[in-house]
Amino acid sequence: MKHDRREFIKKAGWTFIGSGLYINLFSAGPALAGSRSSALKNLYAFIVNTETCIGCGKCAAACRAENSVPDGNYRTWIERYTIMHSGSVEVDSPHGGEKGFTPLSFNPADIRKSFFVPKLCNHCKKPNCVQVCPVGATYVSPEGFVLVDEKRCVGCSYCMQACPYSARFMNPVTHTADKCTWCYHRIRQGKTTACVQVCPVGARLFGRVDDTDGPVAQLLKAKRLQVLKPETGNEPMVLYVGLDKEVH
């Protein structure tokens, strides 16, 4: 114990000095040079195909059942974008799309295009939420999953403010931060995520990036993919097929 304490003081001291300077300033160098440097291995990626999503909401409902997500909060949700010829954009997501969508009252002749965009935690490579957690209650797991330790979380909501995607919420039962875990428990048990499993059209794919025969690695090769809000520098690991410029 005594040794641990000394170790801690030493570590904390050095990291206080070092982390601010080294990690934040100098690690930007290699990233700019193109090598995706990160101390962590991001072994997994999630691919969302907005071109095949039918907006049935099965994924959001399955997520709620799988993870006991309290009503009114969403670990995943589906947005419907309707873009008019006039250029105006209508977006809706009733109940997070969990109960499906009903037809809109617009004149079909006025609609330029319309599509669904499922959203979930992006499990970023450089997650802003983990950066701002003051107590080390949210972290990147060895497999690259961004998780919350509900036994350490103090419930300050700083991570919710920091997440550019609003993927986090305050769990009204545990009073701690809560979010999509990419069904970490299921992955560790050799299954796939609940939302991927129930999707009837395969609009959601999850798998290892390094598994060259896997569907994710195949799509990574075959398709041009986009991420949400790349300007935040968080390097999301949820990749989108057919993402429109109107989607934030």
Next chain:
Amino acid sequence: MIFDNATRQTNQNNTPAAYTKRQTYRTRHEEEASFMKAYDHIIRFALLITAVIAGFFIIRARLVPESFGVQGSYSYAFYRADSADEQAALPAVHQGSAHCSACHAPQASLRQTNAHAGLECETCHGSFKAHNNNTKERMAVSGSVDACMLCHAALTARPAQFPQIDSFSAHVAQQNETLLPGMTCVTCHDPHAPM
């Protein structure tokens, strides 16, 4: 400047002049003693603060879980290692079609031959959890039109090639059938093999 005059008065005998004069004749021992005397209150305060800080570290050592620490990267992996394992141990709620086939082989094989072949049982039947907990809670889907329309109602946002119908009655009329009371999608389509 920050002391009141009242306080100053009590120290009048310690005027600087008298102070230096006395100091001249001090022995070394006396000097050390006076030095200690001047620092006495500061030493006491320092001891108090040291005790508080030491107390903090003793409490900290007792309260921080053993597996807490840097797990590779300080920026992104400074956490309680047990937390990940605890989460990995959570029970899975959805079980997957292979699990269902064990008891429901006819439906499973029927499904494999048709338009719903790519579907998981739990997509329509809901999660397996309650059924599995020996409650034998039924996982039947209501045969209502709405259950099918969740996927098959015509929406502009849906990909055009996906089979969709504007409304149940319009679909029935289109198929040259008569709309009878009590009629639903499953009257004509077997949900396990719809087409």
Next chain:
Amino acid sequence: MHDIVTSGFLFPNDLHAHWSLMIVLYPYITGLVAGAFIVSSLYHVFGIKELKPVARFSLVAAFAFLMFACTPLLFHLGHPERALNIMFTPKFTSAMSGFGYIYNFYLLIVLLEIWFVYRPEIIRRARETQGPLKALYWCLALGSLNDDEASLGLDRKIISVLAAVGIPSACILHGYVGFLFGSLKSNPWWSSPLMPVIFLLSAIVSGISILIVCYWLVCRFSDLKLDTGCLTAMFKYLWGFFILDVSMEGLELLTHIYEAHEEWHIVSLMLSERLGFSFYTLQLGICSVIPLIALGFVVLKKMQDATRIRLGLICSVLILVQVLAMRWNVIVGGQLFSKSLRGLTSYTPTILGREGLLAALVLFMMPFVVMYVFNLILPLFNKEAESQQ
């Protein structure tokens, strides 16, 4: 419970403002600390003699506010019982993690300075009083009743060092609170390098204002004689800092408007639709323009002392409101638009409840209770010195 009013499209998790009234109160109280401490430093370090009557008081006021600077956070946390995790397992990549240490370091400095400033007084009372009071003063003196010239000279040296160290600490403490918000790249209304500067300047003006109001109230309701010179000096500093403060706020807004980033559309909509009164009318309008002009008159024009004091007081109260409005507009405003950049939500504090108006009001009164109790033990104002002048 007020209903949430939404318009446009919000991400489904963006309906509620996570940071409530308590998080508005937190930087407000912290700001008063920084401001009050700066006033005491103007006397102790920069030798502004006019401020002598409030030199001790400002130090104790800083301490009293500091004691309750953290409390709003405890009211807000989902798990207040885990609050010390922030010191047990701090993660220094988080702007928030330093708070526990910065706060305690600053508390120590203020506490030490007060102790050294009051030590002769404590010792005198330990000698003059009897019974339990004697015990109390003896404990406060940590049992060391030595007030010879050597130790007092040492104290004086330490006080000036502490006051000097205190200035950057006060600036760090409050600049840091601004950094908490300003460093969040996810929020276009917060993310700004000017945020720490604005927080610091508004902290200073709010601190000076509350000292002015308190000093006047104490003189009004006790036999203490109001020192016009001291009050005028405070008006002067208040005006100076307020000019800087309003300029920075204006510059920040101007930059937002002129740069007109993608996000500005929703932020400006939020400002006009949700914060029309508290931002445009209060923060930028009434509570900025009137004090700016009126304080200019107070400082530059010749007028009767009574008029000067009355006008200055009104300005101080307006500035207190301005800073509170600014805290509200920043913290609540930043949560009234969704990160979808397509929708607005609303926030109305409840009356009762853990994060309600009543709790906030009681909390805000607590520092004044501390000052009152402190005054019972040790005098906030130096009456003997007053009467001799």
